[in-house]
Amino acid sequence: MILFYILHNAPGGPLAPYLQNPHITQADIIRLKHNFGLDRPVYVQYFAWLGKVLTGDLGYSTSNSEPVLTAILERLPATLLLIGSSFVISLAIGVGFGIVAALKPYSAIDYIVTTFAFFGQSMPVFWFALMMQLAFAVTGVTAFGYHIALPSAGISSLDEFNIGDRIEHLILPAAVLSLLGIATWSRFMRSSMLEVIRTDYMRTAAAKGLNRVQVVFRHGLKNALIPLVTIIALSLPSLVAGAIVTESIFAWPGMGRLFINALGQFDFSLLMGYLMMVSVLVVLFNLLADVAYAWLDPRVKYD
Amino acid sequence: MATTLAPGALPAPIIEDEIQIERHGVWKRFRRHRLALLGAVVIGCITLVAVLAHWLAPADPNFIDQAHWSGYPLAPGVAGHILGTDENGRDLLSRLMYGAQISLTVAFFAVLMELTIGTVLGAIAGYYGGIVDYTIMRITDVFLSIPLLPLLLVLTAIVAASSNKASLGFGVIVVIIGGLSWPPVARLVRASFLSLREKEFAEAARALGNRDGRIIFRHLLPNAIAPIIVQGTLEVANVIILESTLSFLGFGIQPPTASWGNMLANAESNMAIAPWVAVFPGLCILVTVLAINYLGDGLRDALDPNMK
Numbered sequence: 244m245i246l247f248y249i250l251h252n253a254p255g256g257p258l259a260p261y262l263q264n265p266h267i268t269q270a271d272i273i274r275l276k277h278n279f280g281l282d283r284p285v286y287v288q289y290f291a292w293l294g295k296v297l298t299g300d301l302g303y304s305t306s307n308s309e310p311v312l313t314a315i316l317e318r319l320p321a322t323l324l325l326i327g328s329s330f331v332i333s334l335a336i337g338v339g340f341g342i343v344a345a346l347k348p349y350s351a352i353d354y355i356v357t358t359f360a361f362f363g364q365s366m367p368v369f370w371f372a373l374m375m376q377l378a379f380a381v382t383g384v385t386a387f388g389y390h391i392a393l394p395s396a397g398i399s400s401l402d403e404f405n406i407g408d409r410i411e412h413l414i415l416p417a418a419v420l421s422l423l424g425i426a427t428w429s430r431f432m433r434s435s436m437l438e439v440i441r442t443d444y445m446r447t448a449a450a451k452g453l454n455r456v457q458v459v460f461r462h463g464l465k466n467a468l469i470p471l472v473t474i475i476a477l478s479l480p481s482l483v484a485g486a487i488v489t490e491s492i493f494a495w496p497g498m499g500r501l502f503i504n505a506l507g508q509f510d511f512s513l514l515m516g517y518l519m520m521v522s523v524l525v526v527l528f529n530l531l532a533d534v535a536y537a538w539l540d541p542r543v544k545y546d
Numbered sequence: 547m548a549t550t551l552a553p554g555a556l557p558a559p560i561i562e563d564e565i566q567i568e569r570h571g572v573w574k575r576f577r578r579h580r581l582a583l584l585g586a587v588v589i590g591c592i593t594l595v596a597v598l599a600h601w602l603a604p605a606d607p608n609f610i611d612q613a614h615w616s617g618y619p620l621a622p623g624v625a626g627h628i629l630g631t632d633e634n635g636r637d638l639l640s641r642l643m644y645g646a647q648i649s650l651t652v653a654f655f656a657v658l659m660e661l662t663i664g665t666v667l668g669a670i671a672g673y674y675g676g677i678v679d680y681t682i683m684r685i686t687d688v689f690l691s692i693p694l695l696p697l698l699l700v701l702t703a704i705v706a707a708s709s710n711k712a713s714l715g716f717g718v719i720v721v722i723i724g725g726l727s728w729p730p731v732a733r734l735v736r737a738s739f740l741s742l743r744e745k746e747f748a749e750a751a752r753a754l755g756n757r758d759g760r761i762i763f764r765h766l767l768p769n770a771i772a773p774i775i776v777q778g779t780l781e782v783a784n785v786i787i788l789e790s791t792l793s794f795l796g797f798g799i800q801p802p803t804a805s806w807g808n809m810l811a812n813a814e815s816n817m818a819i820a821p822w823v824a825v826f827p828g829l830c831i832l833v834t835v836l837a838i839n840y841l842g843d844g845l846r847d848a849l850d851p852n853m854k
Contacts, residue, residue, distance in 0.1 A: 361843075365835040367787050369794045370810060370828030377817050377824060484695035488791060492814070502696060503795065506703050514700055522691045529691075 311516035315498060322497035325489070326482055328417045333424025338471070340425065341432020342459065345467075348437060356429060363426025368485050372419045372492040379415060416493040420485050424478060431474050436467040469539045476532030483521055575848040582844020588837035592830075596646035603640035608802050610635045619820035630822050633812055638823065641804040642830055648805040649831075652716055652723070653785040659724025660785075661778050664731025669762050669770075671732065672739025683736070686729040695791065698722060702797040719798055723785055734777055738770040772849040779842035783835045790831050806831050 344356035380394065394412050439445060440463060448462045449455075487499035494500070498517065505513040576582060595602060604627075622630040622638075629638040671682040701722050742748060743766065751765045786806075792798030793807025801808050806827045813824035 361836060361839060362832075365783065365832055365839050367790055367794075367807075367828060367831045367835070369791055369807075370824075370831060373810065373814060373817065373824050373828065376814070377821055480693035483693045487695060487699075488795070491795065503699075506699055506797070509703075518692060518696060518700070521693055521696065525691050525693065 311513050314501060314513060315516060315520060318496060318498045318501050321495060322486055322490070322499065324413065325416055325420060325495060325497060326486055328413060329420035329424065329482070329485075332417060332421040333428060334475070336421070337425045337428030338432050338468075340429035342436055342464070342467075344429070344433040345436035345440060346459065353433075356433065360426040360430040363422045364430075366422060366426075368419065368423065368488045369492060371422060372416075372489055375415050375419055376492070416489045416495055419493075420482070420489045423481060423485060427478060428471065428474065431471060432467065435470050436463065439463050439467045442466075465539075469536065472535050472539065473532050476528045476535075479525055479528045480521075483524075572848045576844055579844035579847055581840045582847075585837040585840035585844065588833065589841060592646055592834055592837075593650060595643055596650050599640075599643035599647050603637075603643045605637040605640045607640045607644040607804050608636060609640075619816055619823050622822055629826055630820070632809065632823050633816050633820070638809075638826060641809060642806070642826060645804040645806045645809060645827065646830065646834075648716060648799055648803060649786055649789060649807075649834075652720055652789045652799070652805075653782045655720045656723040656727070656785045656789075657778055657781045659720065660728045660781060661731055661774060663725070664728035665735050665767070665774060667728070668732035668735025669739050669767065672736035673743055673758070673762050673766065675740070679736070682732070686732050689726065689729045694726060695788070697726060698788065698792060699795065699797050701726075702792060706797065706800075716799055716803075719789060719792070723788060727781070727785070727788075731774070731777055731781070734773055735770060738773060739766060742766045742769055776842055776846045776849060779838060779845055783838040783842065786831060786835055786838070 340356045340359070344353040347353055394415075440459075445458060445463060448458045453461070483499075486497065487502060489495065490497045490499035491503045502514070502517045504510075505517070619631055619633050619635075627637050627639070629642070631637055632641065667682050667686075671679040702719065705718050705722070739762075748761065748766060751761045756765070789798055790805065790807030790810075793805045794810050796808075796811060799805035799808055801811075809827040810824060813820075813827070817824050
């Protein structure tokens, strides 16, 4: 609500694109303002907006000349593809690294994993993106006799859909976006697994004569993953933020890039709609995490 | 000793003694953490360079070397530019030094603000509980539910547009970052206050008739300070990344003022011919943030051995 107020008092405002058009007179502006209800008090507008949001109407995007919901939904699949693939990569590598490090604590491999995690957490996403572009797209890397040169921007180089081409375009942005997840989750997985390994039921499982792989994966993994669920749900905001940066660098036509464009053009309803949707997603994820937590760990009870 | 005792002054000598012992242990544990020590040294060096940038920098950060510059970045070593120049012919090393000034100052003050707001709100919520706690925590939840980066971007864009200035003062960035990133601190402080207020010494302080403000700041806060210090250190690293991201996207520190983030903003277009322009500022961010994260990790182990 505070956000709504500030956005409304910003100069330029939702009609900025029209103000720059010399064919539109002052009278037209006043008429437009009245038609959009922009001359009403801010609080009236807020409740009008809130009412519309509840019925699924997020307003009209002035910079894209289409309804906000359409504009966002149009870009949603691209963003979901990017975030989704990074999510899978981070989860697989992060959990894998964490387990490997926890199985041999304070060994060389543990050291490598923890150092990598520290680097990953300290890496500015946009710089990592630039360096990846520099290494794999601008100059290209020659490895094993092959010259690897990946596309540095866009989502496809052809008009029609081609799965190989899409994957080629996806590699760099997804790798960049996964780094933070891999780093955070592997560190967390390591400490969580270390705790589980020390428990009595793990010793019991080993004493029953199960081999190490069975003990770790059948008995250990499920219990070690429980606290990870919360961390994963809480890292959604950082994924969204990372997607904004990654999409704008790699020219990925998703929600993040739409947001940055709208920012430059002061497209008020789109910014509001974006923040709204993202916040709802975050709350939803937290709720989901709580439910998953209770389901995975029967000791947790909510009243 | 005076005839009338100030409330709470009686056990002072004993506490002093205990703190001495405690401090000794902290330093011992911290020293064992070699990477944290290294991190502290690195941060010290960077801070020193930032403070002395005016005397250390080989050139004015905004001076355009027109004698040698021909429209493209000069390579490292050419015409006395140790790290080369950027796309406008300005000495990269000097800009990095001045950029350190900006990035560190913004981070320091933003975190200071963040810690102040977070600590005060968290302390009040944790100490009073009930409806006060509920109200403050709901506000915190609202702030936490909106991802920080998009919110920061929107606010800085608005401020930049409404002030109608080409350059956004770094004070504005500090206030916006500090004013929005306090919720995690508030939660942390609240959690420790919830348990601290039940302790006997808090009871004793209350029984002696201390005012609430005195109990909160003189009796409870010193006992909750360890996690705040750790969180604050790690937050400095976060804020450096946040500020540089904002500046990189064009909504933070505005050129010509150098910041590590905005130095990278134009580096992308020249990356094929001048990779050094893109490499060095990012390397500075990475090294600084890494050093701070290691320091924070070491501090956590030293100050609060029970914390994970």
